[in-house]
Amino acid sequence: MDRLNRYIRKIPGWLLYLIGTAYPVWLLYAAFSGDLGVDPVKAMEHALGKTGLQVLVAVLAISPLRRFAKINLLSWRRALGVIGFAYILLHFLVWMVLDVQILSQVWADIVKRPYIIVGMVSLMILLPLALTSNNWSVRKLGARWRLLHKATYGAVLLGGVHYIMQVKSFQYEPYVYLAVIVGLIALRRLPKKGIKQARKPSRPRPA
Amino acid sequence: MAYRWKNTLTHEDVTPKSAFLNRRQIMAGMAGLGLASIAPKGQAATDLEPTPLDVITQYNNFYEFGTRKDDPAKYAHQLTTKPWAVTIDGLVDHPGDYAFDDIMSQMTIEERIYRFRCVEAWSMVVPWNGFELKDLLDLAGVQSSAKYVAFETLYRPEEMPGQRAPFLEWPYVEGLRLDEANHPLTLMATGIYGDPMPKQNGAPLRLVVPWKYGFKSIKSIVRITLTDKEPPTSWNKSVPSEYGFYSNVNPQVDHPRWSQASERPIGGGFFAKRIPTLMFNGYEEEVAGLYEGMDLRKFY
Numbered sequence: 116m117d118r119l120n121r122y123i124r125k126i127p128g129w130l131l132y133l134i135g136t137a138y139p140v141w142l143l144y145a146a147f148s149g150d151l152g153v154d155p156v157k158a159m160e161h162a163l164g165k166t167g168l169q170v171l172v173a174v175l176a177i178s179p180l181r182r183f184a185k186i187n188l189l190s191w192r193r194a195l196g197v198i199g200f201a202y203i204l205l206h207f208l209v210w211m212v213l214d215v216q217i218l219s220q221v222w223a224d225i226v227k228r229p230y231i232i233v234g235m236v237s238l239m240i241l242l243p244l245a246l247t248s249n250n251w252s253v254r255k256l257g258a259r260w261r262l263l264h265k266a267t268y269g270a271v272l273l274g275g276v277h278y279i280m281q282v283k284s285f286q287y288e289p290y291v292y293l294a295v296i297v298g299l300i301a302l303r304r305l306p307k308k309g310i311k312q313a314r315k316p317s318r319p320r321p322a
Numbered sequence: 323m324a325y326r327w328k329n330t331l332t333h334e335d336v337t338p339k340s341a342f343l344n345r346r347q348i349m350a351g352m353a354g355l356g357l358a359s360i361a362p363k364g365q366a367a368t369d370l371e372p373t374p375l376d377v378i379t380q381y382n383n384f385y386e387f388g389t390r391k392d393d394p395a396k397y398a399h400q401l402t403t404k405p406w407a408v409t410i411d412g413l414v415d416h417p418g419d420y421a422f423d424d425i426m427s428q429m430t431i432e433e434r435i436y437r438f439r440c441v442e443a444w445s446m447v448v449p450w451n452g453f454e455l456k457d458l459l460d461l462a463g464v465q466s467s468a469k470y471v472a473f474e475t476l477y478r479p480e481e482m483p484g485q486r487a488p489f490l491e492w493p494y495v496e497g498l499r500l501d502e503a504n505h506p507l508t509l510m511a512t513g514i515y516g517d518p519m520p521k522q523n524g525a526p527l528r529l530v531v532p533w534k535y536g537f538k539s540i541k542s543i544v545r546i547t548l549t550d551k552e553p554p555t556s557w558n559k560s561v562p563s564e565y566g567f568y569s570n571v572n573p574q575v576d577h578p579r580w581s582q583a584s585e586r587p588i589g590g591g592f593f594a595k596r597i598p599t600l601m602f603n604g605y606e607e608e609v610a611g612l613y614e615g616m617d618l619r620k621f622y
Contacts, residue, residue, distance in 0.1 A: 152380065153377040153381045153588055154588050155591070155592050156594070157444075213592070213593070217596065220581055228578075228579050281579070282389075283389070283442075284560050284561070287487070
């Protein structure tokens with residue numbers, strides 16, 4: 116396990132960002148080549164939303180993985196968080212610019228439609244987290260930084276709810292996502308006995 | 323009686339065969355040009371984007387095969403449509419099973435180029451082939467006490483994988499008021515672009531009610547029942563607050579989760595512009611009379 120963790124630490128942050136950037140670039144290419152089907156806008160909008168949610172769920176899984184499986188992905192957490200946020204932001208922009216298109220309509224939807232309100236609140240929570248993901252903010256905010264970034268849980272939970280609210284009729288998939296999100300949050304609530312030592316390097320490391 | 327309604331959309335509004343054969347190049351070209359400058363003539367008057375055949379067959383909802391837009395095209399090949407019969411019962415003089423081939427031999431097939439507007443705010447223009455529902459109902463002899471027509475889709479989970487999951491209560495059911503069913507626009511479609519109905523689009527025969535949201539146009543019909551009571555309809559049973567019995571296309575009455583004021587024509591590529599949705603999907607002149615005095619906000 117320690118060897119695995121050593122390998123994980125060797126993977127630099129810029130590589131994660133590179134992979135993270137490749138995905139939307141590929142989506143754009145696929146949209147024009149026809150690989151996204153006959154409605155590339157919706158396909159791209161949904162792909163970005165879902166992949167963004169997946170990446171953020173992965174972020175939530177990092178501390179339970181370390182605690183229960185002793186797999187330490189902490190060095191990836193910042194990059195994954197920023198990438199997940201970027202996908203959600205792009206998801207929103209595709210919805211606004213290419214799908215709804217009409218600005219007055221965008222605004223009407225944001226204030227009127229519950230599932231869009233929930234999605235927007237989630238994005239608004241993620242925004243300050245992304246903006247404070249740099250070392251400077253970590254230093255500046257000190258203990259408050261940790262508290263602020265706990266909001267990730269709320270944002271991802273709302274993302275899961277947003278997913279359930281926007282599908283038609285009953286579908287399993289969004290409920291699976293919500294169950295996983297709730298499960299990951301619940302894991303944090305488990306009593307923490309005998310793991311004090313493992314938690315020592317509690318400061319997020321620069322990637 | 324065939325030819326009671328005359329197309330106002332013409333083949334000019336549909337993509338020419340040469341164009342849909344190399345759609346990818348066209349789409350790439352459109353994207354590059356900022357689009358639509360190559361649209362065929364006749365479009366200016368109606369603001370219509372053409373819908374190529376492969377778009378019509380690759381993108382639609384047919385939850386019996388799954389909830390994704392490409393599921394019908396992926397899985398509908400499993401469906402056997404021969405033999406096929408439609409049971410016509412209820413308040414009719416000649417109830418019974420009507421074999422599809424027998425029905426076809428008695429009907430005059432004509433082409434109807436209709437706008438198709440999904441409740442999800444996307445749209446197409448489809449050149450259907452088929453006959454008026456009224457002709458089929460006349461064959462069965464509708465009794466004077468009948469007020470509604472109920473429709474039912476095939477239930478065959480071994481061939482329709484979507485029916486193995488509870489997306490909706492199966493089989494899918496739909497309904498029309500009798501005067502809606504008898505309207506000359508109401509079509510039993512048996513083909514698209516002159517070819518038999520593709521399985522993913524509701525083979526071998528489906529309803530097309532062009533002034534209503536697409537889900538009213540029930541596919542792969544196996545039963546038609548004349549009744550004197552408003553029949554239950556699948557989406558209304560599933561989410562009554564979002565989908566009413568009438569479900570007429572109406573840009574002024576929003577879906578609770580999105581606006582119905584505009585729609586995205588499918589097949590226009592990445593930068594396709596939204597177009598305004600028309601009252602009764604552009605068939606106001608023909609059908610507004612059916613709903614005179616009705617509050618269309620209440621009867622959505």
